[in-house]
Amino acid sequence: MYDIRLENVTKKFADFTAVDNISFTIPKSSVTVLLGPSGCGKTTLMRMIAGLEIPTSGKIFFGEHEVTNVPTKRRNIGMVFQYPVIYRGTSVRKNLELPLLSEKLTKAELDKRVDEVAEILDLTSVLKRQVEELDNGTRQKIAVGREVARQPRIILFDEPITNIDLTSKLELKRSMKELFGRLQQTIVYVTHDQTEAMTLADQIALMQDGVITQCDSPKEIYEKPNSQFAGWFLGNPGMNFVPPQFINVSGSKITSPLFSQTIDFGPKASSADTFGVRAEGISVSTTETKGGVQARVTRKSIGAGGQYLLDLAVGSLLIKARVSHSVGRSAKDAVWTSIESEDITFFDKSGKAL
């Protein structure tokens, strides 16, 4: 297996720069998810890796081999698209076999390859069925299985779950996770869905405006965003940001309406412009607490697992707090908040984490 190395890769469409001078290595035998909002360049980047677009400038390497101008069919890659590609009028088994027929495998080898992927993707029971009889989610699994059975060294996934109906989505995620755990290939997976990215990735390459702004494990990127953008994009809701007008920096000491007293955060705080704290980083009590800052509950809603999301106003500063069901249920107009200093991330004027 080999890694994918990008050297100063740029792609322009007329005067629009879709990918802007990216130098980056996608590690071999792991799952890298390109995540970002629409228009961030993630699909263009993947298409250049596939050979479906040629970079305006820069080089692409698979291991030691430069592939920048190598046509797609000679790159030995598998590709799965948004809409499942299937061969109609044939069985599921035939669909999985077709690309293998040119490889001159023995019958036993052929069956082994097909049965293996069918087992991982939970397709064994439908191998004899006609593809038309199956739902979209199962069809997408067939498309995935066909690419995997070919055993290419790199497999690219372009939003493979996005257009699958809600009921099949979960099953497909489950199959992908199972599959990725068993494969040795280098996998690049494009999505705008943070839950999908966080669930499937070994590392998430977060993109914005044609550049990769951060690449880290899901846990790392969620807990230690290196920019305001990453803090906002990951999480539902994204991180709370306390804007400059609510922060008073004096050396390493910071005063804010969210703190009951001035806190010394050490040298990194001295160039702080804003700070961020996740909704779950704000502790809320429905009774007055020592050192708690009083806030007004302006809205309540419920989130995953029955937790409450509270919209709070501390003076004119608005923040969101994620609290347990019981605290949320009993929260009335006034609550008392506190924040642990380790849950705070400082950002400079340019939005970079300090």
Place this chain on the structure above:
Amino acid sequence: MADLALKVTGLSKSYGNKVVLDNLSFTAAMNDFSVICGKPGNGKSVLVRTIMGLEPVDAGQIIVRGQDVAKASAGERNIGYVPQSFALYPHYSVQENIEYPLVLAKATDATKKEAVERVAELLRIKDLLGKKPEQLSGGQKQRVAIARGLAKATDVYVLDDPLVGLDFKLRERLIDDLRKTQEELKVSFVYMTSDPLEALSLARTVMILAQGKIVQQDSLDAVYDTPNSVASMNSLGFPEANIFPGELAGTTFTSILGSTKVKMDSASSNIVAGIRPEGFVIGSGSTSAKVGLMENLGSEFAVYFEVEDTNLVTVVSRTDNETLAKLKSKTVSVSYKPEALVLFDSNSGMRVGQGVSHV
């Protein structure tokens, strides 16, 4: 009641033998955000179309501000409407798109100007007014479509799943926008969705739509805490509540997850049970579970697991290291908080009792 914006009673609609709306009733208060929530295929689209006057009803009343409009034309009903699909007119500017319904209603220039300014301000699209739809991003188009629906100055608005298909972060913003808009206008929003997380994020009042009826109407808190039916528990909650069969003997309920003493409010011989994801406790009890997909939601994981081939789901906080460590092994023990167990009659689907304590 003067503060009722919309009152629907006994609404029925069939197509041939197929009953789509079945004697359906609900009320929506003025200055409230009401969400009608149900699984796809339960009559949502037909309900919207009958309220808007785009589809005649077989029977029933649709009372808007105290007047029955069930037989009135769409134009006479004076209800604002944000449809599900948001086709903007490509040759018109954003401003003209927003004004369009007012032009049809022969509004004066002053009225149009005032309306456009009001909704553009609310939805933060003032700087887009001169642009054409093709120059807008998906989220901006959606905001323009919502603005067009709200441009009609009235006090009752029906919103038909306007955020469906939009990506995560856009929805997060628009959910805040919609709530803020309703609060500032102090009007009645009646919002349809089949997405439970959207319903939980938006609603102050929830109506559960199932098989052509509203089976429960109450505050968000009340429906979530005391669902009156399988449909209520299933439609409102994320991840979706766990529903599984079991046997009742006296006051003891037994299922694949063990036995629990229950308190019955009504008699029932055929029971299905429900437990919300947060009702489970990982790493306790004698039931063995096979750990499946762990969906990373950021602040927590949705953890799917199997007990004797039944698929179940729970949630675990990302900071709960003790439980996360246990989940690293393929099998874990699992139990549930007895009070989290809700019992329903499997024929009627209605609530008949709940758990009290473990046996």
